[in-house]
Amino acid sequence: MMEHFFQCPHCWEEISMILDESVPSQTYIEDCEVCCNPIEVSVYFEDGELSGFEAESIE
Template sequence: MNEHFFTCPHCWEEISMLIDLSVPYQKYVEDCEVCCNPLEISVSCEEGEIVHFEVNEL
């Protein structure tokens, strides 16, 4: 697991989430821990590193 920090596109607060680096591709919806608005998270990992991270408003 790796802690990844990013800015919420709704409230502009910096938040963090734990990313499982053993999963090559993940796409899911999670609520912002600050403003509770939904976020679509897309993550790609290779060799134990995040190679792509994207967060979008829903």
């Protein structure tokens, strides 16, 4: 597991998420811990290293 910091696409605050490196490709919905708006998160790992991360507004 690894912590990743990024900017919320709604409120622009820096937030963090715990990512699971054991799943190479993941897409899920997570609410921002600051503004509570939903964020679509897409995460990609290659050889156990984070190779891609996207956080987009779904509203």
